Amino acid sequence: MSIELRNVSKRFGQIAAVDSVSFGVGEGELVALLGPSGGGKTTVLRMIAGLEQPTDGDILIRGKRVNDVSVQQRNIGFVFQGYALFKTMSVFDNIAFGLKIKKWPAAERTARVEELLALLELQGLAKRFPHQLSGGQRQRVAIARALAPKPSVLLLDEPFGAVDARIRQELRDWLVHLHGELSVTTVFVTHDQEEAMEVSNRIVIFGRGRLEQIGAPREVYEQPSNEFVARFIGVLNVLELRVENGAARLHELSFPTHGVAEGSALRIGFRPYAVQISRDLAEYRYRATLQHVYFLGVLLRLELVTPSGLTIRTRITKDDFVRLGLAEGDSLSFNIREYRVLSRDGDALPPEVAAVHQAPSSYADGI
Amino acid sequence: MASKRTHILPGFGLTLGYTLVYLGFIVLIPLGALFLRAARMSPAEFWKIAISPRALASYEVTFGSAFIAALINAAMGTLLAWVIVRYRFPGRRLLDALIDFPFALPTAVAGLTLANLFAAKGWLGRWLVPLGIEVAYAPAGIVVALIFIGLPFVVRSLQPVLEDIEGEVEEAAATLGAGRFRTFFTVILPALAPSILTGFSLAFARAIGEYGSVIFIAPKESEIASQLIWYRLEEYDYAGAVAIAVVMLVISFVLLISINGIERWASRFQR
Amino acid sequence: MDTSSIRTTGSRMRSTRATEDPAWVRGVLIAVSLCFALVFLVLPLLNVFGQALAKGWATALASLTEPDTRSAVVLTLVVAGICVPLNTIFGIAAAWLITRFEFKGKALLTTLIDLPFSVSPVVTGLVYILVFGLRGHLGPWLDERGIQVIFALPGIVLVTLFVTVPFVARELIPLMQTQGSDQEQAAMTLGASGWQTFWHVTLPSIKWGLLYGVILCNARAMGEFGAVSVVSGHISGITDTLPLRIEKLDKEYNAVAAFSIAALLALLALVTLGLKTWLEHRQNRLLDLAQSPPDEH
Numbered sequence: 001m002s003i004e005l006r007n008v009s010k011r012f013g014q015i016a017a018v019d020s021v022s023f024g025v026g027e028g029e030l031v032a033l034l035g036p037s038g039g040g041k042t043t044v045l046r047m048i049a050g051l052e053q054p055t056d057g058d059i060l061i062r063g064k065r066v067n068d069v070s071v072q073q074r075n076i077g078f079v080f081q082g083y084a085l086f087k088t089m090s091v092f093d094n095i096a097f098g099l100k101i102k103k104w105p106a107a108e109r110t111a112r113v114e115e116l117l118a119l120l121e122l123q124g125l126a127k128r129f130p131h132q133l134s135g136g137q138r139q140r141v142a143i144a145r146a147l148a149p150k151p152s153v154l155l156l157d158e159p160f161g162a163v164d165a166r167i168r169q170e171l172r173d174w175l176v177h178l179h180g181e182l183s184v185t186t187v188f189v190t191h192d193q194e195e196a197m198e199v200s201n202r203i204v205i206f207g208r209g210r211l212e213q214i215g216a217p218r219e220v221y222e223q224p225s226n227e228f229v230a231r232f233i234g235v236l237n238v239l240e241l242r243v244e245n246g247a248a249r250l251h252e253l254s255f256p257t258h259g260v261a262e263g264s265a266l267r268i269g270f271r272p273y274a275v276q277i278s279r280d281l282a283e284y285r286y287r288a289t290l291q292h293v294y295f296l297g298v299l300l301r302l303e304l305v306t307p308s309g310l311t312i313r314t315r316i317t318k319d320d321f322v323r324l325g326l327a328e329g330d331s332l333s334f335n336i337r338e339y340r341v342l343s344r345d346g347d348a349l350p351p352e353v354a355a356v357h358q359a360p361s362s363y364a365d366g367i
Numbered sequence: 368m369a370s371k372r373t374h375i376l377p378g379f380g381l382t383l384g385y386t387l388v389y390l391g392f393i394v395l396i397p398l399g400a401l402f403l404r405a406a407r408m409s410p411a412e413f414w415k416i417a418i419s420p421r422a423l424a425s426y427e428v429t430f431g432s433a434f435i436a437a438l439i440n441a442a443m444g445t446l447l448a449w450v451i452v453r454y455r456f457p458g459r460r461l462l463d464a465l466i467d468f469p470f471a472l473p474t475a476v477a478g479l480t481l482a483n484l485f486a487a488k489g490w491l492g493r494w495l496v497p498l499g500i501e502v503a504y505a506p507a508g509i510v511v512a513l514i515f516i517g518l519p520f521v522v523r524s525l526q527p528v529l530e531d532i533e534g535e536v537e538e539a540a541a542t543l544g545a546g547r548f549r550t551f552f553t554v555i556l557p558a559l560a561p562s563i564l565t566g567f568s569l570a571f572a573r574a575i576g577e578y579g580s581v582i583f584i585a586p587k588e589s590e591i592a593s594q595l596i597w598y599r600l601e602e603y604d605y606a607g608a609v610a611i612a613v614v615m616l617v618i619s620f621v622l623l624i625s626i627n628g629i630e631r632w633a634s635r636f637q638r
Numbered sequence: 639m640d641t642s643s644i645r646t647t648g649s650r651m652r653s654t655r656a657t658e659d660p661a662w663v664r665g666v667l668i669a670v671s672l673c674f675a676l677v678f679l680v681l682p683l684l685n686v687f688g689q690a691l692a693k694g695w696a697t698a699l700a701s702l703t704e705p706d707t708r709s710a711v712v713l714t715l716v717v718a719g720i721c722v723p724l725n726t727i728f729g730i731a732a733a734w735l736i737t738r739f740e741f742k743g744k745a746l747l748t749t750l751i752d753l754p755f756s757v758s759p760v761v762t763g764l765v766y767i768l769v770f771g772l773r774g775h776l777g778p779w780l781d782e783r784g785i786q787v788i789f790a791l792p793g794i795v796l797v798t799l800f801v802t803v804p805f806v807a808r809e810l811i812p813l814m815q816t817q818g819s820d821q822e823q824a825a826m827t828l829g830a831s832g833w834q835t836f837w838h839v840t841l842p843s844i845k846w847g848l849l850y851g852v853i854l855c856n857a858r859a860m861g862e863f864g865a866v867s868v869v870s871g872h873i874s875g876i877t878d879t880l881p882l883r884i885e886k887l888d889k890e891y892n893a894v895a896a897f898s899i900a901a902l903l904a905l906l907a908l909v910t911l912g913l914k915t916w917l918e919h920r921q922n923r924l925l926d927l928a929q930s931p932p933d934e935h
Contacts, residue, residue: 051823378832400774454664474863491681
C-alpha cells in the first residue's frame with residue numbers, strides 16, 4: 001500500500017467532517033475522491049498531505065505512520081485548487097523551489113526543471129510569470145512544481161475546477177497520460193462524477209463525512225452499495241411503493257413484495273438504461289406517452305409519462321431513436337428490466353435484497 | 368472550504384506571544400495606569416473635576432468644533448470623492464494624491480501654516496480680516512485646523528464605494544424615467560450614506576483627539592480638552608489631568624467601538 | 639481606523655449619456671472642489687515654503703544649521719530610527735497572527751491594535767508620565783537606579799512607539815487577508831520551513847505594502863507633536879524634536895526659522911506622498927496580477 005487510512009476522523013468542534021474513514025491506495029494507482037461539496041473529501045486529501053491533523057486514526061504512507069510527520073517531511077506533491085503558484089517567481093523558480101529547499105546542487109536542479117518543462121510541454125515558458133500564463137499552463141506548472149522533488153505521492157485538490165469546460169477535457173487527458181508515464185501514486189479530489197469515472201482506476205465516494213463506497217468506476221456505477229452512491233453516480237429513478245394485495249404498487253406499476261409486510265412501504269430504484277421501450281403497445285406491460293426528448297449528443301434523454309401521471313426517465317442512443325422513429329407525443333409501451341430495492345435511510349442493504357432484480361417483462365406474465 | 372483552516376502554518380505561539388507582550392507593554396499597561404490613578408479618587412472628587420465649569424467649557428469647544436469640522440468634511444469630502452472618481456479634468460491625479468497630504472504632514476506644521484495663512488498679514492487673512500472674518504486665533508481657527516486634519520477620511524472611505532457602484536444601477540434609474548438629480552438623491556446617495564457616516568465618524572474621532580495643529584491657531588480665551596489636560600499637568604495637578612483624560616478616553620473607546628459597528632453595518636450593503 | 643490603505647486606482651465607471659452629468663453641473667462641482675482644495679491643501683503647503691524663504695535661501699538654510707535645530711534633527715532621526723523598526727516587526731507579527739490563524743479574541747485584538755489611533759496624544763503623554771514620572775508608578779524606582787525616562791530620550795521613544803503602533807499592522811492585515819495562505823501552504827508541501835516560507839513566499843508578495851506602511855509609520859514618528867510634547871520637557875538642544883522646535887521658534891516670533899523646519903517636514907510629507915502613490919500602484923499591480931483571470935491561449 002502506498003497510502004493507507006485507518007479509522008481516520010476529523011472533527012471541527014462538534015461537527016465530524018470526516019467520520020472513521022479507512023481505505024488504501026496501491027502503489028502507482030490513480031484514485032479519485034468523489035463526493036458532494038462538504039462531503040469531507042478535501043479534508044481527507046489535506047490530512048494525507050499533512051496540511052490537516054486527524055482527530056483520530058492513523059495515516060500511513062508506504063507503511064510508515066505519518067501522523068506526527070510534518071507536511072514538510074512527508075515528501076508529498078500537492079496541487080492546490082487555485083494552483084497557489086508563487087506569483088513573484090518565474091515558472092522556472094516556481095518549479096525549482098522545492099529543489100532549492102531540499103538543497104539540490106544547481107546543475108541537477110536545472111536539469112530536473114528542464115526535464116519537467118519538457119514533460120509538461122512548458123518549454124519556452126520558463127521565464128514567464130504566473131500571470132502571463134493561461135489557465136491550463138498554470139495548472140501544468142503547478143503539477144510540475146509538485147512533481148519536481150520526486151514525491152512519493154501526488155495529491156490534487158479539484159484539479160479541473162478552475163478552468164473552463166474545453167480546457168478541462170484537455171487536462172483530464174493530460175493527467176491520465178502523465179500518470180501512465182510516471183506511474184506515481186496519485187489521488188485527486190473532485191465533485192464531478194463524470195471526471196472521476198473517466199480519469200481514475202478506482203473511486204472513493206464520500207458523503208456526509210463517511211466513506212460510502214470504494215471501487216472501480218464500473219463497479220460503483222453498476223453495483224452501488226447504497227442509495228446515496230446510486231443517486232450520486234448517474235441518474236436513478238426512485239419509486240415509493242406500497243404493498244397491497246400481495247404486490248408492491250404505485251399507480252399502475254407493480255412489483256414483487258420482497259417479503260415486505262402488507263400495508264408497508266417499499267422503495268425501489270432503477271437506472272434509465274434499465275427501461276425498455278417499444279412502439280408496439282403490446283410488447284411491454286406498461287403504457288406511457290413520450291412527453292419530452294432532450295438531445296444530449298450521442299445519447300438522448302426521454303421523459304415518459306404514464307396515464308396516471310408518473311414520470312419515468314430513460315436514455316436511448318441516437319441510433320435507436322432514429323430506428324424506432326420516435327417523436328414527442330407518441331404512445332409507447334415500456335418495462336423496467338431491472339431494479340433494486342432501496343432502504344429507507346440510505347444505509348447499506350442486506351445482500352439478498354440489494355441484489356438487482358429482474359422484472360417480469362411481458363404483459364402476459366403478470367405477478 | 369479550506370480557506371479557514373490554516374493552523375498548519377507555523378508561528379502561532381510566537382506571534383501571539385510577541386503581539387500580546389508588545390501591546391501589553393506599549394499600550395495596555397500605560398492605559399491601565401491611567402485608570403488605576405483615576406480609581407484612587409473618590410467618585411465625588413472625580414465628578415467634581417470632570418464636570419467643573421472649565422472642563423465643561425473645554426468639552427463644548429472640543430466636541431462642538433470637531434462636530435462642525437466633521438460635518439463640513441462629510442459634505443466637502445463627498446463632493447471631492449465624486450469629482451475625483453466621476454470626472455476627468457486636468458490635475459485630477461494630483462488632487463487625488465494631495466488628499467492624503469494631511470495624513471503625511473506633521474500636525475505642528477499644519478497648525479503653523481494655517482495660523483499664518485489666516486493671520487491679518489497672511490495670504491488669506493489680508494482679504495478676510497478686513498471683511499470681519501477672523502480665523503486665526505479665533506474659535507473658527509480650531510474648526511479650520513480640524514477640517515484640515517480630517518479631510519482625507521470621508522474621501523478615502525467613499526472612493527472605493529463610488530468606484531464600485533455599477534453604472535447599470537444609474538442606467539436602470541434613467542430607464543425608469545428618473546432625472547440625474549433624482550437619481551443622485553434616491554439611488555446614489557443612499558448607497559453612499561453608510562460610507563459617508565463611516566468617514567464622518569473617523570474624522571470626528573480624529574478631531575476630538577487633535578492637539579498639535581490646534582494649539583497654533585486656537586484663541587487664548589477658549590481651550591480644547593487636550594489643552595486643559597496639558598495645563599493641569601504643567602501645574603502638577605495630576606488628579607485634574609487624569610479625570611479629564613479618563614472622560615476623553617472613554618468617549619474615544621465608545622467612538623471606536625461604534626465606528627467598528629458602523630463599518631460592519633456599512634459593509635453589509637456592499638454586495 | 640486608518641483608511642489610507644484603500645485602493646485609489648482609476649475608476650472602472652464608464653460614462654454613458656444616461657449617467658453623465660450636465661456640463662454646467664460638472665463645471666460647478668469641479669470648480670468648488672478645486673477652490674476647497676486650494677484653500678485647505680495647496681495654499682497651506684505653498685505658504686510653508688513661501689514663509690520659509692521670505693528672507694531668502696541663505697536665512698532659511700542658516701536657521702536650519704543652528705545648533706539647537708541640528709540636535710533636534712538628530713533626535714528626530716534617532717527616535718524614528720528606533721521606533722520604525724520595532725513597530726515594523728510588531729506589524730508583521732500581528733498581521734501574520736491575525737490573517738493566518740483563527741482564535742478566540744481575534745476581533746478584540748484587532749481593536750486593541752487600532753486603539754492608539756483614537757487616543758488623544760496628550761492623553762498618551764499623560765499615561766506615560768503616570769507610569770514613569772517621578773510621581774508615577776515606576777518613576778521613583780527607576781530614578782533610584784539613575785534611569786530617567788520622562789524628559790529624556792526613552793520617554794520620547796515610548797510615546798512615539800505608542801502613537802505609531804498601528805501603522806504597519808493596519809497596512810498589512812487587509813493585504814495579507816486578500817492574498818490568503820495558499821502560496822504559503824504550497825511552499826510547505828514542498829518542504830519549506832516557516833522562516834523559509836515567510837522569507838521566500840510571504841515577504842516578496844507583501845513587500846510594497848510593507849514599505850508603504852513603514853513610510854507612513856516613519857512620517858508619523860518624525861511628525862508626532864502632542865504626545866512627545868508632554869514627555870519631552872522641552873530642553874533646547876537635548877529633548878526637542880523638530881515639531882517641538884517649530885513650536886518654540888514660533889513662540890519666540892522667529893517665523894523664518896520655524897517655517898524653515900516646517901518646510902523640511904513638509905518636504906518629508908511630500909516625499910512620503912510621492913512614495914505612497916508609487917508603492918500603492920506597485921502593490922495593487924501585484925495584487926491585480928495575482929487575481930487576474932488567465933489569458934487563454
